[in-house]
Amino acid sequence: MSPGVVGILLGLAASCGLVLVLRYAPPSRPVRLVDRLAPYVADTPAPSRLLGTATEPGLLSAARRVLGPALTDGARFVDRLLGGRVAVRRRLDALGAGTTVEDFRVEQVVWGGLGLLAGGLVTVVVAGLTGGLVLLSAVLVCLGGLLTGVLGRDWWLTRQVQRREALLLAEFPVVAELLALAVTAGESPVAALARVTRLSGGELARELGGALGRARAGVPLVTALQEVADRTSVDALARFVDGVVVAIERGTPLAEVLRAQAADVREAGKRRLLESGGAKEIQMMVPVVFLVLPVTVLFALFPGLVSIVTLAQ
Structure with a gap:
């Protein structure tokens, strides 16, 4: 990787870190209504953590502890951009997991961040192999990874609901x-x-x-x-x-x-099984038509083709 590419990546990382520090520093961070009212209504001591259920911190809880304000703003932006809160709420209820729409939007942001990271890694690997970096291609790959992560979480929710209903x-x-x-x-x-x-x-x-x-x-x-x-x-x-x-x-x-x-x-289950068997039978014709049949025809015609070429010479 050339020194110019390394400098671009380091400068991009430093600028993103500086923007995050300035955006979420206490002077510029907006104070929520809950935080304003908390000193006046929180008059009972917090219960002991020994009385709760011990659970392993997952990806969502760990990300919220580290990047709480950023994830909240990202979830609000994704919610405004995609919409469809009623459909998401209905699928979450059908899944029976007890997850709120806000939690689901945060998970979409986390998945989008992972997709963005994957796109950045792919860009770095390709740049290292080719010895150069096309900025437009790198931006498109990163945006594609971001959109794939955000929409992939929505697709996975639909798949979970379908499996549960099955x-x-x-x-x-x-x-x-x-x-x-x-x-x-x-x-x-x-x-x-x-x-x-x-x-x-x-x-x-x-x-x-x-x-x-x-x-x-x-x-x-x-x-x-x-x-x-x-x-x-x-x-x-x-x-x-x-x-x-x-x-x-x-x-x-x-x-x-x-x-x-x-x-x-x-x-109804028997009918679905028969329909699935018919669909699988049609899918089985794909390798037969596009793989087995051309190879058979090639083996049948190859000796005659060789003989014709030999006689022509």
Whole structure:
């Protein structure tokens, strides 16, 4: 790497550090309303940290401790730039992780910073191999890494929601049949839900257990179950909640409805499996058509081509 490139990189790093120091120094840093009111309302001592749950500090918590104000401003900028808080809130609720939109925006900023760092490393490596640095290409690569990180976190959230809903759909037939068995044995729908959530595991059992916990805390059970259905886009779960709600409110038979719903979900799973098999079969034709077939034709025509070339000479 040439001395000019090293000087450019060092000067860029020094200027970024100087901007950060001047921007977030106490004289120029804005005082939040929470910080202004904290001395007047924080009259109780902080609880002991020994009473809390010991958790390993993750990437998000470590980044917030080191670059708290910068991450907060970056999260606000990303939120203004991308928007869609309602869609993000809905996907976070469907994921059931308890993460707020602000935390998700901070994670996007962290991912974008990692992408920017990766783009800078790629630029430095390419500059070291070629012996020169094209400034426009370096800027484009860094911006591409930044955008890839920010949008990649959003894509990964969508993938997590899809995987969780697939797990909910896969667990639904078993949970529905267990509930039908408990109701047939003479238990009420609420007691059957409590038994199934206590004896089984998985995402659906945790969702139903959370609904029962909110019901014990004072929320009506019908409302708690409806919240579970509203957080996901699984139609089978919505129909299941409707059946349970009708059974609780009107006392209608529930066992046959649950068995029918479980059978419908299993049939839908079989249809999805057949569709997936058909798609995989089409994908398997790609290497056959573009790899195996050209090699076969080449082996078939190569001897004749060699003979023609030999006779021509």
